[in-house]
Amino acid sequence: MRICRFLDSENQAQYAIYESDRICPISSFAEPPASSKDIFERGSSWLASLPKPQPEQWQTAPERWLPPVADPGKILCIGLNYRDHAIETGSEIPTEPVVFCKFNTALIGHGATIRLPNISSKVDYEAELVVVIGKMAKHVSVEQAADHVFGYTCGHDVSARDWQKGRPGGQWLLGKTFDTFAPLGPCIVTADEISDATNLRVRMHLNGDTVQDSTTAQLIFPIAELISHLSQIMTLLPGDLIFTGTPPGVGAARKPPVFLKPGDECTVEIEGIGKLTNRCEAE
Known part of the structure; x- marks a missing residue:
């Protein structure tokens, strides 16, 4: 459903x-x-x-x-979780999940506007499959993880690269959680309708051109491993969100780089789930 x-x-x-x-x-x-x-x-x-x-x-x-989740207790995000994406950024392949967070003020729904902040000139796009937790999870095994998933939706991890990497110490949190930087939706597809979440096609279309195109089969840490890993550290609660990582093709890795500008239209498309579309405007 x-x-x-x-x-x-x-x-x-x-x-x-x-x-x-x-x-x-x-x-x-x-x-x-x-x-x-x-x-x-x-x-x-x-x-x-x-x-x-x-x-x-x-x-x-x-x-x-x-956003199909009204007030998630946690918005957890996984960085560098597609091997090709890690390579294109010049990063080492992670040996364990790279985790950061967004805040609820970053959430917007399908059709809402992404506001490009005045204090960033390098805002990037990232298409992602998002997991919605349905049952409390603490110290769950990889084999038990699927029992704690309510469903899946489309997410867009909008990222200010000049804050994420260009500030002292690297400000991943701040670069990822500007207001409107977490489009989500338009719907949640319940887990029983997704026969194989480990092999879903994930794409980003920018102004009609496909700029990211991969499948969740390329995840370094599959969904079950992410849930198990996170549950060893924190209690996952119903409605918590996990952005599972983005495929290669992000704007910062292109030559020349491509960053979002006012008037751009971003569409995340995920097989079996749908399309999440948002336009950009200057703050």
Whole structure:
């Protein structure tokens, strides 16, 4: 099943079932969840148990999409997790996951605007598969990891390279978490609908041109290993997000480099999940 979150005509945030470019608000045919966490804790089996929406309850796709996770406790991101991407940046192949974070203020939904900050001139794009945690995970094994996944969505790890690497000590956190630097959506596809998350095609289209194109089969640390590794350090909770890394082709590695500018349109496309599109404007 696919679920999304949107603003209705009264500016109220709602969850909906998403299907074939149309939506059915959960509130129109069932008791809506109290929170995002409530949805993820209940899991896909609860969604499957909901009454079948009636034809008249379906609506056209919303004009105002919201990030499909309302208030994640953690937004964890994995750096240099595609071998070719690590090579193109001149970095050594990591021997364990490189982890950083974004804050909730970076989240925006499908169709929202990426604001290019005045204090950065090297804002880059990164298409990523994002894991949504559905069940608390602490000290889980690789074999147990899949049981803790609610679903998957498209993410864009927008990155200010001149902050990430060009500041004293390297400011990964600051370079990655400017406001609007974490587009997410448009929907979450529940894990039961993704037969093999270890081999999904991940692409970034910049103004219609494909600039990144790989599959999750190229991950240095697959999803199950990431969940197990992170759970040894922290407790993963329902609604937590894991950005799993980006393929080669980022703008900073191109010759000459390509950085985002006002008017650019970025589309993350992930096989079996959909397309996440956002335009850029100057702050």
